[in-house]
Amino acid sequence: MLTPLVFAQSVTNVGYFKDASYHLVQGVEYENGYLYNPKGEKELLRVVTLDWPPYIGQALCNKGWVFQFAVAVLAEQGYKVHVEFLPWARAVRAAETGKADILMPEYYIEDSAPSDYVSGKTRREMLALSNSFPGGEIGFLKRKGDKDRFDGNLLSLKGQKIGVVRGYQNTPEFDAMMDNGEFVIIEAVDDLQLVKLLVGKRVDLIIGDPKVLRFTVNYSQLSKSEKVNLLSNIENESKLLKYNYLYFALSKSKPQWRQVLDDINKSLYQFSNSGETERIIEMGNLECF
Secondary structure, three states: OOOOOOOOOEEEEEEEEEOOEEEEEEEEEEOOEEEEOOOOOOOEEEEEEOOEOOOEOOOOHHHOHHHHHHHHHHHHOOOEEEEEEOOHHHHHHHHHOOOOOEEEEEOOOOOOOEOOOOOOOEHHHHEEEOOOEEEEEEEEEEEOOOOOOOOOOHHHHOOOEEEEEOOOOOOHHHHHHHHOOOOEEEEEOOHHHHHHHHHOOOOOEEEEOHHHHHHHHHHOOOOHHHHHHHHOOEEEOOOOOEEEEEEEEEEOOOOOHHHHHHHHHHHHHHHHHHOHHHHHHHHHHHHHO
């Protein structure tokens, strides 16, 4: 049961359409996060996420379209929803060790990816992935003026010093080569530190969603001159790596995870089939940019 909502404050509401009817899901601040649909007929789901602008973030307009989408998908199935923002590595650990029910948004996790938190286990042994929903591009960024290093084949980057955010999935091919030691990997704690590694010449390239990396710099608490310095000294490699879809990752340590997975996939299908997924994305852009 939920404890009483003492001193709870209203936060961003979530709205979505189903069968031409508008549904409003009200939220309150609660236990280091945000609680939605507290009177839902199904159990409380603890969701962990990260600040990952422009998709999701505590300081973003309406907390970003991925936040709105995730709450709508879960509330539509009758769940109470608690969302907490954490550094990504902590969020991954919370889900893999069963302290949270759902980690989102997640990239596809390859079967062989090892868990950083559960010895001798793969991430897919700890987490189950939902069906996909729209995401964004992923590629390499270099220092402005440098020659391209990536020719479209990851073998062209063997031995290169590449910056990654600890705990992030990138692409199955890149992650497999990384786990095999084919790149020199320098880990950052977040996207902002990743950009700083590149501009500071500690790595040759960084990997990520170019839109996220640039938005993160602008979204940061850095001074205007620091932001200008970082953004003016990075550019995309000419060839993108791929388009990455997003997923909900469910902790398999929770006894009800199969039913929750089925319910999430049901909502994902309904939202996609009705056009509601695209509407939520478009509204995020229209209302906030």
